[in-house]
Amino acid sequence: MKLGAEHLDDLALGSVFLATGGGGDPHVPKLLTAEVLKRTGPVDLIAPEDLPDDAFVAAIGNVGAPTVSLELLPSDDEALIALEAFEKQMGRTLDAVISFEIGGGNSLIPIMAAASRGIPVVDGDGMGRALPEAQMMTYAIRGIPSTPALACDYARNVTLFTTKGTDVYERHIRALAMSSGGMITTVEHGMTGATVKQALIPGTVSFALKLGSFLRENRGQAPALLAPLQALFADSIYGECRLIHTGKVVDKSTRIVGGFDVGNTIVEGFDAGTAPVEIDIKNEYLLARRGEQVLASVPDLIIIVDYETSEPINAERLRYGQRIAIFAIGCPEFYRKPDALNAVSPRHFGFDLDYIPLEQLPY
Amino acid sequence: MKLGAEHLDDLALGSVFLATGGGGDPHVPKLLTAEVLKRTGPVDLIAPEDLPDDAFVAAIGNVGAPTVSLELLPSDDEALIALEAFEKQMGRTLDAVISFEIGGGNSLIPIMAAASRGIPVVDGDGMGRALPEAQMMTYAIRGIPSTPALACDYARNVTLFTTKGTDVYERHIRALAMSSGGMITTVEHGMTGATVKQALIPGTVSFALKLGSFLRENRGQAPALLAPLQALFADSIYGECRLIHTGKVVDKSTRIVGGFDVGNTIVEGFDAGTAPVEIDIKNEYLLARRGEQVLASVPDLIIIVDYETSEPINAERLRYGQRIAIFAIGCPEFYRKPDALNAVSPRHFGFDLDYIPLEQLPY
Numbered sequence: 001m002k003l004g005a006e007h008l009d010d011l012a013l014g015s016v017f018l019a020t021g022g023g024g025d026p027h028v029p030k031l032l033t034a035e036v037l038k039r040t041g042p043v044d045l046i047a048p049e050d051l052p053d054d055a056f057v058a059a060i061g062n063v064g065a066p067t068v069s070l071e072l073l074p075s076d077d078e079a080l081i082a083l084e085a086f087e088k089q090m091g092r093t094l095d096a097v098i099s100f101e102i103g104g105g106n107s108l109i110p111i112m113a114a115a116s117r118g119i120p121v122v123d124g125d126g127m128g129r130a131l132p133e134a135q136m137m138t139y140a141i142r143g144i145p146s147t148p149a150l151a152c153d154y155a156r157n158v159t160l161f162t163t164k165g166t167d168v169y170e171r172h173i174r175a176l177a178m179s180s181g182g183m184i185t186t187v188e189h190g191m192t193g194a195t196v197k198q199a200l201i202p203g204t205v206s207f208a209l210k211l212g213s214f215l216r217e218n219r220g221q222a223p224a225l226l227a228p229l230q231a232l233f234a235d236s237i238y239g240e241c242r243l244i245h246t247g248k249v250v251d252k253s254t255r256i257v258g259g260f261d262v263g264n265t266i267v268e269g270f271d272a273g274t275a276p277v278e279i280d281i282k283n284e285y286l287l288a289r290r291g292e293q294v295l296a297s298v299p300d301l302i303i304i305v306d307y308e309t310s311e312p313i314n315a316e317r318l319r320y321g322q323r324i325a326i327f328a329i330g331c332p333e334f335y336r337k338p339d340a341l342n343a344v345s346p347r348h349f350g351f352d353l354d355y356i357p358l359e360q361l362p363y
Numbered sequence: 364m365k366l367g368a369e370h371l372d373d374l375a376l377g378s379v380f381l382a383t384g385g386g387g388d389p390h391v392p393k394l395l396t397a398e399v400l401k402r403t404g405p406v407d408l409i410a411p412e413d414l415p416d417d418a419f420v421a422a423i424g425n426v427g428a429p430t431v432s433l434e435l436l437p438s439d440d441e442a443l444i445a446l447e448a449f450e451k452q453m454g455r456t457l458d459a460v461i462s463f464e465i466g467g468g469n470s471l472i473p474i475m476a477a478a479s480r481g482i483p484v485v486d487g488d489g490m491g492r493a494l495p496e497a498q499m500m501t502y503a504i505r506g507i508p509s510t511p512a513l514a515c516d517y518a519r520n521v522t523l524f525t526t527k528g529t530d531v532y533e534r535h536i537r538a539l540a541m542s543s544g545g546m547i548t549t550v551e552h553g554m555t556g557a558t559v560k561q562a563l564i565p566g567t568v569s570f571a572l573k574l575g576s577f578l579r580e581n582r583g584q585a586p587a588l589l590a591p592l593q594a595l596f597a598d599s600i601y602g603e604c605r606l607i608h609t610g611k612v613v614d615k616s617t618r619i620v621g622g623f624d625v626g627n628t629i630v631e632g633f634d635a636g637t638a639p640v641e642i643d644i645k646n647e648y649l650l651a652r653r654g655e656q657v658l659a660s661v662p663d664l665i666i667i668v669d670y671e672t673s674e675p676i677n678a679e680r681l682r683y684g685q686r687i688a689i690f691a692i693g694c695p696e697f698y699r700k701p702d703a704l705n706a707v708s709p710r711h712f713g714f715d716l717d718y719i720p721l722e723q724l725p726y
Contacts, residue, residue: 157531160523168520171542179538 003111003121004042005034007209013311014212015107018204020301021315022284023103023130024062024069032076033112043111044120046096048202051122055193056092058083059126059139060110061100063151063173064183065261066283067254067316069105072154078185079113082152086187089148089160096120097187098196100137101127102204104314109185121205126189128201128237128332129301132260132283134170136344138334139189142199149173149188153180174259182256201332207236215310222246222310222325229327239330244288244295244363245277246270246307246325252318254281265304265318267326277326279304281315286349288326293362296328297351299335299344300358303327330358366474366484367405368397370572376674377575378470381567383664384678385647386466386493387425387432395439396475406474407483409459411565414485418556419455421446422489422502423473424463426514426536427546428624429646430617430679432468435517441548442476445515449550452511452523459483460550461559463500464490465567467677472548484568489552491564491600491695492664495623495646496533499707501697502552503529505562512536512551516543537622545619564695570599578673585609585673585688592690602693607651607658607726608640609633609670609688615681617644628667628681630689640689642667644678649712651689656725659691660714662698662707663721666690693721 003011012026037043051057060079062069087093094117099110102125114121126137140146146169151159159176163169169188177184191199214232218225226243233241247269254263260282268276277295280287285302288295296302304313307323318324334340336357346353366374375389400406414420423442425432450456457480462473465488477484489500503509509532514522522539526532532551540547554562577595581588589606596604610632617626623645631639640658643650648665651658659665667676670686681687697703699720709716 155527155531157524157526157535159525159535161520162522163520164518168518172520172522172539175538175542176535179534 001045001206002042003045005037008034008108010212010216011107011205011209012104012212013215014208014210015102016104016314017211017215017303017312018208018301019101019103019130019314020284020303021281022066022132023101024066024105025314025316026104026108028073029105029108029112032074033108036076036112036115040115040118043115045123045205046120047123048197048200051096051193051196053192053194055095057096057098057122057191057193057196058086058094058187059100059189060097060113060185060187061106062109062183062185064177065256065259066314067256067261068182070316072181072183074105076112078152078154079109080116081156081158082150082185082187083113083117085152085158085160086150086190089150090190094119096122098122098200099125101125101130102208103130106130107205107208122196122200123205124200124202125204126200128204128334130284131344134173135166138201139191139199140166141340141343144189144191144195144199146188148190149186151176151184151186153184178259182259201237201334203237219309222305222307225310233329237332238301240359241327241329242358242363244326244328247276249318249320249322249324250276252320254315261315267324282349283315285315287346287351288328294353294356295361295363296358297346297353297355298349299331299340299355301329301331303329328358364408364569365405366408368400371397371471373575373579374470374568374572375467375575376578377571377573378465379467379677380574380578380666380675381571381664382464382466382493382677383647383666384644385429385495386464387429387468388677388679389467389471391436392468392471392475395437396471399439399475399478403478403481406478408486408568409483410486411560411563414459414556414559416555416557418458420459420461420485420554420556420559421449421457421550422463422552423460423476423548423550424469425472425546425548427540428619428622429677430619430624431545433679435544435546439475441515441517442472443479444519444521445513445548445550446476446480448515448521448523449513449553452513453553457482459485461485461563462488464488464493465571466493469493470568470571485559485563486568487563487565488567489563491567491697493647494707497536498529498533501564502554502562504703504706507552507554507558507562509551511553512549514539514547514549516547541622545622564600564697566600582672585668585670588673596692600695601664603722604690604692605721605726607689607691610639612681612683612685612687613639615683617678624678630687645712646678648678650709650714651691657716657719658724658726659721660709660716660718661712662694662703662718664692664694666692691721
């Protein structure tokens with residue numbers, strides 16, 4: 001299909017839902033992408049199976065603390081500068097780009113770059129959601145080298161990384177992001193079409209679009225949306241969809257630690273008989289607990305939406321007093337296999353917990 | 364002249380003296396450089412005036428917190444990896460290298476690299492001493508772009524920086540050093556022979572060698588060395604030489620802050636009637652005060668030597684209980700001009716003080 005400016009509202013809305021609190025604020029990226037698409041015309045959203053095996057593809061997106069995305073505004077050329085520097089370094093032009101993760105900002109950055117460059121965007125991503133670190137991407141988990149990788153910051157400073165291993169790469173780009181105001185754009189994981197097909201979470205861009213369209217057309221109280229959302233997710237790569245809590249935000253605190261937004265939120269139940277739910281945050285909503293009871297944990301998706309409108313709320317916009325609902329959704333199967341859990345289980349975020357799939361948890 | 368393994372002890376000794384506490388520990392770089400020189404034969408130390416105007420030269424050295432240089436040991440190929448990546452990026456081979464600064468480590472790294480590569484080292488450097496930040500180098504002060512610059516870390520990860528301005532470059536390499544264990548090797552400030560001649564502090568390598576030879580041959584109590592040291596420095600690009608204090612280290616504390624060793628030391632006088640001297644440290648000894656009275660400040664040189672042997676002591680090796688002497692020496696004229704003081708005056712290190720040249724201070 002063709003992605004035009006008219007799709008961006010839905011894509012951003014659905015992407016923020018799937019991004020589980022992270023992925024960046026969509027507002028400015030949406031304005032910038034719309035502007036670029038008006039100039040260039042729509043971009044091809046290419047199904048992974050239509051990608052030639054010998055195509056050259058790279059992943060592109062923003063890296064940093066999402067709170068920064070509200071203040072250090074992106075521009076329309078950082079992605080293009082990084083992309084062209086990447087092509088120059090590789091001595092090869094790109095046939096398509098793909099996103100790191102589904103997110104308010106990070107679903108749109110690849111479209112902006114692809115439009116500027118006149119190439120397609122692959123329908124899929126490297127997380128099926130948003131996650132905070134590079135080694136948590138499907139591409140890294142599948143062993144695709146993250147470098148050579150190019151980074152561009154708000155002042156158009158360009159950095160080329162060549163590292164042994166994505167853990168080191170993650171440390172280096174995080175350090176650069178921190179020393180560049182908190183946010184950079186990177187182009188990384190150069191790979192062939194054949195490799196992309198083995199490594200991506202497929203169809204997530206078109207699914208985010210469909211989900212966004214559903215949320216826009218069915219604006220209303222969250223509990224009423226549970227059944228239709230379950231129907232929507234039943235026909236997807238995601239697992240079970242649950243409404244795990246409704247209530248009011250009585251505490252929310254994050255700080256930038258090591259280049260990430262780290263903190264938590266406490267949500268009192270509307271019903272006085274329901275104990276509050278606490279959610280731990282590292283860019284994304286990672287762990288939802290009622291007292292000691294885990295309700296959902298990474299890599300499964302935890303989504304906070306406005307109670308009245310069901311509009312998803314990113315962690316950097318979550319505030320004291322908001323009336324919200326919390327959904328939990330099983331992650332794509334990719335992330336439930338041992339090689340992926342080696343990168344994204346709750347222990348990798350510092351929680352003394354093994355991963356229990358959502359379907360096996362009470363609520 | 365030819366620099367061989369037999370020169371390294373004197374060069375290191377003189378360099379640690381001129382490095383005013385910083386510049387890195389020479390022990391391992393000396394062993395590595397001797398090993399390389401044994402394999403390659405001696406290196407040409409080329410006088411700046413003998414450098415062809417169209418020669419291609421770059422500055423090379425280690426960046427980080429000197430305390431780290433005692434534990435994260437360098438190897439003999441980091442400099443060469445960075446240098447070859449630099450040449451590849453520039454599409455041009457180097458005709459010579461020059462050091463960032465005179466220092467225990469940083470006088471030797473360029474020799475090791477030059478020997479491995481079979482090219483000369485320029486007799487001079489970019490500081491005439493050691494200073495903690497890239498924008499404090501003569502090359503940066505003269506407006507020579509610091510990038511494209513290549514960095515290599517202990518694990519052979521390679522990073523290419525292209526930044527607008529050396530302030531940003533400094534921030535980026537510092538962040539990389541911090542995320543790479545505390546120390547990296549960089550090749551930067553690619554320039555022509557004609558440019559080098561306008562920008563360097565000349566003759567500092569051969570002067571460090573001469574000074575080291577003097578210190579080795581005249582091992583003895585510091586006060587006895589004052590007059591001959593004054594004679595030695597009178598015939599140099601440096602200014603007045605003073606012995607400003609003798610006593611015992613009663614406090615020494617540094618922490619790694621932002622990738623630098625930051626702290627201070629207090630030196631009680633041997634004579635009970637003499638108030639203690641405090642020295643502020645940021646990698647280097649920056650400011651010596653007795654009470655409120657400034658005795659010497661950056662960019663002038665503050666040197667701590669062992670009282671009995673006059674062997675210079677780097678900040679990372681300074682310890683409680685050491686009996687020491689403190690020398691102060693006027694910096695090269697380059698650093699007393701407004702454009703240089705804009706980068707290296709005491710205010711640029713956070714001290715609420717204007718620079719007063721050593722000769723105008725009481726002691």
